[in-house]
Amino acid sequence: MRIRLVTTYLLLLLLVLAALEVPLALAIAGRDTQQLVADRLADATRFAALAEPALRARETTELEAELTRYDEVYGVTAVVVNQDAFRVVASRQEVDLTDRAVQRQARRALEGREASDDGTVWPWRLEPFVVAIPVGRGGEVVGAVVTISPTGRRVAGVRAAWSILAGGGLVVLFAGIVAAWSLARWTLRPVAELDAAAHELAAGDYAARVPAADGPPELRRLGAAFNEMAATVADSLERQRAFVSHASHQLRNPLTALRLRVEDLGVDLTDPQAVEGHRLALEEAERFGDVLDSLLALARAERGRYELADIDAGEVAWTRVVAWQPVAAKKDITLRYVRPPRPLRARAVTTALDQALDALIDNAVKFSTCGSTVTVRPVAADDDGAGGVAVHVVDTGPGLTEQQRELATERFWRAPGTQNVDGSGLGLPIVAVLVEASSGRLDLLPNDPSGLHARLWFPAP
Template sequence: MTQRLLVSYLTLAALVLICLEIPLGYVYSAAERERATNAAHEEAESIADYASLSLAYGRPEELAAQVAACAKRIGGRVLVVDPSGTPLATSHPIDADERAGLAKRAEISAALLGGNGADVRTSSIGGVNWLSVAVPVRHGATLQGAVRLIVPTDAVARDVHQVWLGLALGGVGVLTAVGTVAFALARWIGGPIRELERAARTLAGGSLTTPASVTTGPPEVRVLAATFNRTAALLEHLLASQSAFAGEASHQLKTPLAALRLRLDNLEPDVPPHLRANLNAAMTETERLARMVEGLLSLARMEETALTPEPVDLDEAAKERVYAWGGLYEQHGVRLLLLGDPIGRALAVPGAVEQILDNLLSNSLRVAPMGSTVTVFRRLRGSGAELHVADQGPGMTAEQRRRAFDRFWRAPDAPKGGTGLGLALVQRLTLASGGEALLLPAPGGGLEAVIRLQTLTPRRAGGFPLPIPHPRRRPTAGAKAGAGAGVGAGDA
């Protein structure tokens, strides 16, 4: 911010200086040239008056002396010619060619035509710029000739250059002063903003040990800092309340549920056979309530703190979860496969990949028909790494897939026992890891959950890895007629 403010101030000051100094420089240059032209014109008029008297009284030697003295005084050249262009007096030697063309020179010709003015010309002779002025010589109504006066303009050019240099140095000095003041002002304004940034980073880390300063900076920034401190204090209070609720709820809810489950287990030997179905239903609902409590507590714990993604070995996590769930899948007559090439590490919240796979595999097992296959496969994409969990269950409609990540939502025909929190937790963990969770129709029937994470493994050439073949199996008759809803349907 300091740099942007400094650049803004300097740019504004530079624009003001340019708008002032450039016109001033041009005005001074034009005035200097006008002054030099007027001075030359006055000298030429003076010589013309003296030549008129000298020629009228027949004193050409005095005219020659006056011409030489004038040329020496102005550091230029003076020439007096008669009406035909023949030199009468000159301060410098003239060769024959120049003598013959004097009458044809524009300034002399203009002065000899009617003798009613002066002609000004600028030219370069020997690398030096000269100013040429020609005026007529009159005695009464008689035209006696013309005077041409040539003066060098290097002195004028030096004065103009010095003025431009002075303006430039003055501009640099002004910009330096403006830069010094602007830097101090930008630091004064930017300091509280940087303090607010530091406090915001601290708050994003989960706590605000040092509030933002409310005694420095402009009044608007001080008011903003005070508002931020109040907001941060309120957020800390809310987070502390939520954390306390999560801890208390964990104790107050899980303990009675465990006691209730124990009492139901103890009742099992004493329950008559015709009431055994009611006891099993009560035990099932108790387990479902316990899972719902665990899901709610997991969501609360995840939302109460700012989680930072870390590098996670996706291959190791996928192998470990597939191995852990393999035995349970076998008991239900469902095959669990892990396919795909290694994809390396990706950014994820610690423990998030394991929880995501556990929820997806649990939901897949709940809806997978006996004899079907649930596939976990890995894939590298240009946007990162992907974990796919695909089953061969009935799948979901587009509207059901859109709502599947809502809390407590379950498909109308979902199997019993779900809580409606599994996929909500999957999405929250994926988003907290900087990734994306999707539900897509699986090729051949069923549902496919896709988890996309930012990978740390270098891409293959071109960023497009070789595709991993997706298992394509026809759904069984049981899958076609089943009432499940695919991956996550039980917990969606």
Template structure:
């Protein structure tokens, strides 16, 4: 932004200078030309009077001295003719006398008592200013005088003034650039500190608040408002993190105690009430899983974790090895297909939890003798395909909504598994979509696309708060829901 402001200031200054200096230079050039023309015209008139007197008095021998002396002093070229147009004197060293110039337009007009002042080109191709005056006394024409003056000196003076104007403009632009750079830095300093503070806040901690003491008043107020908002946001995040860490322990104990008390009622209840007791225990267990899911979402949303490179091959093989015993109990086969995948970007522990939730979800609905396929594809893609009942279009549209469960769901899910998976994928910078199984028949196809990591990381992938890596109890607490 500093560069853009500086360029805009310089462009405006350049426009103003061009609007001032170009007309000024043109006016000066025209003035120089006009002054030169007036000087040549005046000198030609004076020389014409002098030479007319010499011709009238018959002092033709004095003409070469008169025109030669003037040519030496001014650098001009003087030619004098009689009334027939015959050259009487020529100031040029190689000038010839006795030739007739009456056929030349300016000499012909002068012999008819009509002066001429114009710019033309001499025999050497140089631009000259020419003044041709009649040598007359009243109506009597005794001759003509042509005075030509080279425009080299006039052009030199014009070029000099253009150079001076350009130098002055460059100095002005330099001064404007210096002032504009200082002003742009002053204006953008709060924005730079605000950008840095925004980046820090996005990472979860505001170490350096934006500078609210410099810059325009509007930006100072913006920086102060941002600092106030960031402070409140940090306070809310800390409060949410404290709740997520404490509520789990505070809620787990009474729920466990409630379940134990309900189970202790079984020997003292009428057998006809055992069914209701089992339903009550099941609802308590479901409430416990729902609390765990909500706390997991709270921890995920409050944590600001940077994605790191994770070996997709190793994670897939590890999770399949962990889930194979449970799948075997249900007569379900877990199959890994596709070429070996490389590293992908994911927040610590996210990929393990994503696979655990989706495998648990698939095992819930997979019939015996079916297969769950984990297919790896280039570009950081992982496809998990089951042979269960699948989902219709409407269910796939709402599957990631919190607490939503399919209308034909026959399991005791909480409706939080897939929202947790989507949050983990989004936080890792990837995407997740649901599709019908590619093979004819029933089934669900989950496609996860993560950003490929170009190189192997130098440090060990930290486990973080890995909800999916818990081996014990994972069959219940990490089972994602089809709704």
């Protein structure tokens, strides 16, 4: 944006310079041309006054001497022609009267008109400047005086003037570039700071603020409004997380006491229905405790204060597979681990991969039927062009539809057919928060022919 703004400033400056310097350059060339015409017409008029009696008396010696002295002093060739445009006398011998410009101006003069070159003394002009005056009296034209002026000196003067204009324009343009860059930087610095703060806020850093004392007044007001908004959002989220955390803690104590009392009640139960009711009450208390534990874990994960570390993804995955083997064997589910050929280093939140694999393996084992297979396979993501490290958890269970996979990371969401299966609906949301905090990615994909393919990706150290 800064480049576009500076470019706009410079285009406007170039238009202003062109509007000022182009007419001035044309005026300089026109002024020098008019001065040259006026000088040559005056000289030619004087020679015409001398040539009229000389031509009538056919005595041109004195006239030739005058033209020669004039040529020696000013370097301008002067020629007197008769009515037939033939040379009568000239300031030098080598005069080309066949030149088209000379012939054209001589014919005009012999027609009784003052004639001068129609062109302008531009810096690139090479041809001489021709002026002709009729010689005669009382309307009778007996000849013409033609002056042929070299334009080198005049061209050099115009070129020097144009060079000064161009140099001045370049100086102004350079100063304009410096001023435009400084102005654009001053104007856009608050925008850049606002953009950086917005990205930090979106990444979870709710302490991000922008300096509101620099830049134009409108941007200062925008920065102040952004800071107020960020403070309001941060305060609201912190209050929400604090409420969840405090509520979970406060509910944990009475729930523990209630569970102990229910356990004590089961000591003397003899009625089979009472025993079954006692068992169901304990299960509901356990489920309630799992929900509270998940809420506490989610509140801690969303606080945004993480410690990143370099981990061996393959080793972490192996330890989680070993830990879940007894649970999988109890349900007659095969839990497989595909060991990578080399250590796979990844950068992640300290416990992100552990907790993510616990949640994914738990779901895979929980929702798969007997005889199913769950495979955990860490790979170098260079194999699929993404870079970093990917950990795949693939099961052959019932899987999820495309719409269900989009909803799976929402809090408390449960698949329609799993409402009677133990769970809080917070496992995948916690995984998503931890993976995102690690600058990673969670992808839920279908497995062929059935099941779910969960892919965790973490960046390399």
